[in-house]
Amino acid sequence: MSQKRFQSPNFKFSFVIDYYLEHYQHLGEDASRLFAKTISPDLSAPPEVQERLGALFAEWFIFDYQLPNGRTPLQDYVLENPEQQSNSVIRRFKESVETQVAADFWISKVNAAAGLLELEAVVGGKTYFVYDWTLSRELDGTEGMLGMRIIQVEGRWVTAGNPIYYLPAKPTDRAKDMMRDSERSTFLDMVKLHFGKTEKQGLEQNAVPLSLDDVAPGDLAKTIDSLKNRYIILLKKLPGAPDWDALRRGIFDEEEAEFPMDTFQRLFPFEFPDEETVKEMVNIYFSAWNVLPHKAQKNS
Numbered sequence: 001m002s003q004k005r006f007q008s009p010n011f012k013f014s015f016v017i018d019y020y021l022e023h024y025q026h027l028g029e030d031a032s033r034l035f036a037k038t039i040s041p042d043l044s045a046p047p048e049v050q051e052r053l054g055a056l057f058a059e060w061f062i063f064d065y066q067l068p069n070g071r072t073p074l075q076d077y078v079l080e081n082p083e084q085q086s087n088s089v090i091r092r093f094k095e096s097v098e099t100q101v102a103a104d105f106w107i108s109k110v111n112a113a114a115g116l117l118e119l120e121a122v123v124g125g126k127t128y129f130v131y132d133w134t135l136s137r138e139l140d141g142t143e144g145m146l147g148m149r150i151i152q153v154e155g156r157w158v159t160a161g162n163p164i165y166y167l168p169a170k171p172t173d174r175a176k177d178m179m180r181d182s183e184r185s186t187f188l189d190m191v192k193l194h195f196g197k198t199e200k201q202g203l204e205q206n207a208v209p210l211s212l213d214d215v216a217p218g219d220l221a222k223t224i225d226s227l228k229n230r231y232i233i234l235l236k237k238l239p240g241a242p243d244w245d246a247l248r249r250g251i252f253d254e255e256e257a258e259f260p261m262d263t264f265q266r267l268f269p270f271e272f273p274d275e276e277t278v279k280e281m282v283n284i285y286f287s288a289w290n291v292l293p294h295k296a297q298k299n300s
Helices: 013-023 025-039 047-063 073-080 087-099 133-139 173-180 187-195 217-235 244-252 260-267 275-291 295-299
Strands: 101-111 116-121 127-131 144-153 156-159 165-167
Touching (some): 013 025, 013 047, 013 073, 101 187, 144 187, 144 275, 244 260, 244 275, 260 275
Antiparallel strands (some): 101 144, 116 127, 144 156
């Protein structure tokens, strides 16, 4: 999905970020250290991943970071209005504070013509109708899971920033039932799961898919072999999935104008048994997509 600066339509959250980072630089430094310590990001990740993390940090900072007075920067800005913003801006900020929901969501329906997404909270099962023209166009016709923050302002639910992640796979009804009563993830939990690097995972199984820029030319064959081994292990949970050779052919034969998600849905048209299997498959698939050859590239 395309990336945009952390900024909801018609909401000037950047005012809040700029104000606190300009006037209280030490708070930004303290917050940066806490963010990095909590999620343990991969410092060698490509620039586009670093840019996404920067936007996620900004969102977390104004909505969740605790100032010495116990407020978040957005709460503090609403109460103090240090830059004398208009009443309408402060009212929107206040509604954002009071209604925000950061959670995992199932994508139930997408109406790109109306700029509307129907989302079901993974935990609790509550349905939200969320307006976002850009995101609805990107996800039109898809199913799967999103992790993000939404806010209700002036009677409408809208996105507060960019999604943390998107998994293009439909879960089973059993998996949805099991997860409905689980504990809801925090914003940082989701960021850590999808961008953090643990000792157990290392770079090879980082939640962010590999790109060719991550792989030294001499290590390409080894990297592909590692992806193959991970895929073979995962096949034990997915008896209907194509074998590794069929996966390679599917990626190689993709049409020049085709999106990776289209090929994914063609190769894996079935429901996955649980969230962890979905995440591992998506990571393997998009890593393979990025490092394996494509016929369209050879013909270009």
